[in-house]
Amino acid sequence: MAQISVSAISNSNSINQGCGSVPIVRRTANPHPNVWGLDFIHSLKSAYGEHCYRERAEKLIGEIKCMFNAINNGDGDGYLIDLLERLLVVDTVERLGIDRHFQLEIKQALDYVYRYWNERGIGCGKDNSLVDLEVTALGFRLLRLHRYNVSPAIFAVVFENFKDESGQFVCPPGQANREITSMLSLYRASELAFPGENVMDEARIFTTKYLRGALTSISDWNNNRNLGQEIKYALENPWQKTVPRYEAKRYCQIYQPDNAWLGESIHKMPRVYNDKYLELAKLDFNIVHSDLLEEMKNVTRWFKDSGLPQFTFARERPLEFFFLIAAGTFEPQYAACRLAFTKVACLQTVLDDMYDTYGTLDELKLFTEAVRRWDLSFVETLPDYMKLCYKVFYDIVHEVAWESEKAQGRELLGFFREAWEDYLGGYMEEAEWLAAEHVPTLEEYIRNGITSIGQRVLLLSGVLLMGQLLPENILQQVDLPGHPDKLIELNCIISRLSDDTKTFQAEKARGELASSIECYMKDHPGSTEEEALNHLYAILDPAIKELTRQFLNPHDNVPLPCKKMLFDETRVTMVIFRDGDGFGVSKKEVKDYIKETLIQPLPM
CATH class of the missing domain: 1.10.600.10 (Farnesyl Diphosphate Synthase)
Incomplete structure (x- = not known):
């Protein structure tokens, strides 16, 4: 086909058409110019595409798989918290944005948790008869995210502890730290509501009110864990309205590779919380960033031409x-x-x-x-x-x-x-x-x-x-x-x-x-x-x-x-x-x- 002339295109709001004697008045939204200049994008560089970084990432993936498998095999003395440990390691790799490297290990961990799941809820371990709201809400969220059949009906019983004589929800005076973290876990679970799940809507309304009130009374102990910051961010950014890649980067910046905190209890879990997870997450983010940088250069070059x-x-x-x-x-x-x-x-x-x-x-x-x-x-x-x-x-x-x-x-x-x-x-x-x-x-x-x-x-x-x-x-x-x-x-x-x-x-x-x-x-x-x-x-x-x-x-x-x-x-x-x-x-x-x-x- 012959080259098409574009000489009629101009920055003017009117273009002569037909006999060229009468200008056509055109509407325009007056868009602002492209924010990202071609020269700027093509000036960006990253060293993380080099083989040594990918080699280090592969080594870390292997080491974390060993820790994951040790948890899944029940090695060590973690039987008292076997459900909690599996849930936390899955939650850690998912929030750090590295879960795609551990799909088999994640399935094995969640299959185990689901084996002991019941409609009353779960505790920290399979042999623990004391149902724990924080662990149950975490388990519900992760199992639902991985398409297991779980019902939110378990939360209806839990809610009875937060109602007054008239049946209205109330926030107990002097909110304990454990209650706050449990409510945050329940709030996050409620974000996965399906149509018609009224108890999940009820959970969302109640936990939102509870957490807003808690922001004004979080103790110094919890402030050291940035709990107030986490609550504020969760309330302002519903899960369905967040950017996955941004969320992974953000979690890398607040992740604390020390001990597992559950309410006011400290659990020593070196196979769940250690520097290797964070190193891999940062390295993986930067390697992907390097790959995407080259794609951005190709995209902007294509657009220009x-x-x-x-x-x-x-x-x-x-x-x-x-x-x-x-x-x-x-x-x-x-x-x-x-x-x-x-x-x-x-x-x-x-x-x-x-x-x-x-x-x-x-x-x-x-x-x-x-x-x-x-x-x-x-x-x-x-x-x-x-x-x-x-x-x-x-x-x-x-x-x-x-x-x-x-x-x-x-x-x-x-x-x-x-x-x-x-x-x-x-x-x-x-x-x-x-x-x-x-x-x-x-x-x-x-x-x-x-x-x-x-x-x-x-x-x-x-x-x-x-x-x-x-x-x-x-x-x-x-x-x-x-x-x-x-x-x-x-x-x-x-x-x-x-x-x-x-x-x-x-x-x-x-x-x-x-x-x-x-x-x-x-x-x-x-x-x-x-x-x-x-x-x-x-x-x-x-x-x-x-x-x-x-x-x-x-x-x-x-x-x-x-x-x-x-x-x-x-x-x-x-x-x-x-x-x-x-x-x-x-x-x-x-x-x-x-x-x-x-x-x-x-x-x-």
Whole structure:
């Protein structure tokens, strides 16, 4: 195909079209420039890619496996705390972000704990008849995270100890240190609630109130363990709204490799708490950081040469989109997933800004028709600036489809084309609403918004390149449009509403009338923005619980790495929209997350 001219693209808000005599007035969101310069990214270096560091990491992995196996084999005199020791070593490697090296050992430890699990709870050891709330809550959280069948009904009995004569929850006066740490453990367990588990909701409400009160009365003994800091962080950062890679780095910075504290008791556990875990965690973080650094250089180099920076009306966020996937799916074997995901996300941003603000309705109709035809010759009917856009779009879609076909061993081009047509059809409907100054019903808006958020085509572009075979019958267990119990559909719902609750005011200022807030207020005359937001949060909360249930569902046939990728991408998306539009304005909180997870290594 002949080289497409992009001379019509300029920094101006108007571009001459047609006969060139009448300028077209265009809307723009005035995005801030790319925060991460190409020269800066390519100046970053890391020594941790060298063989000596990987060799040391392998040695530490072997030594920790020996300690893990000694615990699992019951060596030594730890029989009085055999359940606690297994739970704590699993919790340690998971929170330090090194659990992928010990999957067999983790399974053996949790199988043992599950063998002695009962609905009354557990103590520190299998022969200990005294049920311990802190150990039980830790056991529940880890067993549920690993898809064991555990019921939260055990906590209903425990709650009776915290009720007054009228049945109301009360915080006992003079909160003991042991009670505080038990409540923190229970709070963390309650974050894994599934829909309909009322006792977990009750636990969450009660422990939140309890821990907020405890912050004002934590003893000096507990302050030495940074307990107050841990409580404050846990309350401000719900588990589903945290960045996995950031959490691992943070735990490395507060981990204390000395003794195991359980309430006010000290347990000597050298096989659980020692310097080797921390050394491996820091080394592993930096080795992964070194690998991701090279990928970031490749991504930014690709972006510069892709033609996308020529669309000056659009946001340039290549590193932000790489962060979106790499902050959860960081393992070396998923490099192809990360690259395809980032390319598609960068393309989507140009399309989003073109349909949302820059393009006229007539231009967008032409572009949408070109997408339906999948015919490069049709590009000649498009305005000049859209010609390059369509060429880049066409190339990226087909590149990802072909790579996916090679990975999956089946035809997928038609599947991808249909997904992209649906996605851009959603954009087109929103553009028509805007042109007609139409505000749809909330139901209509959400139904279309689940498609126009673009998450389905984005996630599919990554998950099919994870080295896991996903035949149609398996893929449909996570991707079946219109079914709100599927992981991808849930991601779309959560992403759409997380976006809307933080961006509706800026969008309204740009003249966009249709947002979930405005649609709710139209459906309910006289209602306020606060009431509309509360309604959306009431939709979000059960969707997040259903997302958790589907991720932890042990009865499907979807490879766990694929489910984890879909789940973690949702978590990072919620973080990006937690304090505002983290893609539109990425030079604040999101920039700090990127610094911590992708730019700065851990001091050894």
